[in-house]
Amino acid sequence: MRVLFIHADFIEYEAKSKAMKDAEEIKEKKERYEECLVSFISVEEGDSSIVEKITEEIEDVAEKVGAGRIVLYPYAHLSNKLASSEEAMKVLNELEKILGKKYEVHRAPFGWYKSFIISCKGHPLSELSKEIRGEVKEEESEALKAEKRTTYWYIMDLDGNLHSVDDFDYSSYPNLKKFVNYEISGTRAAKEIPPHVKLMQSLELSDYEPGSDSGNMRYYPKGKLVKALIEDYVENKVIDYGAMQVETPIMYDFNHPSLKSYLNRFPARQYVVLSGKDKYFLRFAACFGQFLMMHDATISYRNLPLRLYEMAKYAFRREQKGELSGLRRLRAFTMPDMHTLAADMPQAMKEFKKQYQMAIDVLKDFGLELGDYEVAIRFTRDFYEENKEFIKELVKLVNRPVLIQMWDERFFYFVLKFEFNFVDSLDKAAALSTVQIDVENAERYGITYYDEKGEEKYPYILHCSPSGAVERIIYAMLEKADMEAKKGKKPMLPVWLSPTQVRIIPVKDDFIGCSIQEMDFLRNEGFRVDIDDRDLSVSRKIRDAEKEWIPYIVVIGEKEKEKNMLTVRIRGDGVREMKREELLSLLKKETEGKPKRKLPLPPMLSQRPKFR
């Protein structure tokens, strides 16, 4: 329903002629009402099921402007998806009846061309429009209610026994306790800005962008580099795993039949793009493009498991404003998204387990070990009854108790799912890696393969994000670094992700020349090196380098030149003298097997602007 409210000194209207055959019969053609809230109403499809909600909204407005008299004025011109005239009449009559209990209500005739004169009061609330929608929301909350009724929570221990979440002994697993609280009851976090927000700003990684919508961040050169390296890393990982990288559009037609029904399964709000007369939504994952591609492909059982992968940049979810938080929860984010077609459940489970292991490995390379995150495994009761041993094996692989959520019935499109959840210092949990076994969408999208007998079949689809959103990885790394700093450790990023890996500090200008030589030596090996050539004291330059979390700081002066050695300050590990080759092999060791990218900033610090 769409409503335009005008708080009026008076409205006067006159029914002129019938606009349709089944216009209602009327006695009085002309009416005038003083001091009233005029509600111009377009009844839309499905409104008859949300009359209650509509009355609440209208009452809300009437109360705000202090109106005791309401004029309901059928007005078809606010919407392009009008309800049938029968439904519209029904809704209007009901509104009149319900509102009539509290207010003096008048209704202008339905189905007539009318002339009217209105005098709007002109105060701030005197003009107001509302779109009242309930259809999707109602369905969703029903589903949610049902989910809550039939959801069971457990902790599974290493022997595969299920414990009630209330009775489990969490003394060795404080973070699991926090995670369980967060999942089941929600937490009251302290009123604080999350530590990673200050870090992302002070390290010049990323920042809020006031010129965009909330939750759309800007990334400074260092942040862009870290992000790009994470993306490179995940991309390499899934390609090694056997995925085929593709690229798909970021916006889709609202009215595409498969997408439409899938959208209804996803309650999150979308960004809508209006282009001419057409309406599109921005993708919230890479599912659509990949599914549509798979739909058109000719697939043999020999091709399975078949894996498509895309770095969804961006995925858009129009989260509620108050829910946005730094890099933890965004409206535009970067998500590696892989979909695997599996012939049958055994193959799907085999893939699931491999991807589970891959996720563990991936997080480890970002410095997030088992114990830095909590594991949740969710499934339907049927799946569990048939595959108890499989679940136990998953728990053994992480070697720690796991939160279990079980549903009597399947509410979502999957029968099995896991996530790795990072628990931060404010006791908030955020999902990182996840894999799901989808039993619904192959059919919805018409994705099929031909089996050994040449018969066309629906495969299972695994959704996998091996790392979770790239921004969330940065969030988790920064939050973890902050926790370590609070324990007295020096916070840092893994060396392969450090924007500057080696900072060279010449003791005075005379040594800039040989600093450049040292820089070039390491740079030719693919490392990111810069030189602090600013006119500042050595200790000041050290301080700045430490504040940037630079893993290796090299001071070059007379001593070094004479002895042909480097004095290297290793982050968190004191100062050591070494040959340049030794530093090189340290760097190689720290970054082995990881992607490399060039320094995204001028190597001379005097050339750099401050972004903050």
Place this chain on the structure above:
RNA sequence: GCCACCGUAGCUCAGCCGGUGGAGCGCCACCUUGGUAAGGUGGAGGUCCCGGGUUCGAUUCCCGGCGGUGGCUCCA
């Protein structure tokens, strides 16, 4: 969407119980040529978020907006 807090220099913030504003950092200049977490001096830089009200006078008080953040609801 609801609630709370905040909005003053590029950044972090102080201040004004009403008389058109400060600090530190950063930036610029000069001095200093340095040895492992801040060398010194000086300078430039402001629509005190916007609109209205009260007042002789509002950055300050009041009302209303807008923006930001945090919490709640929500989170496939």
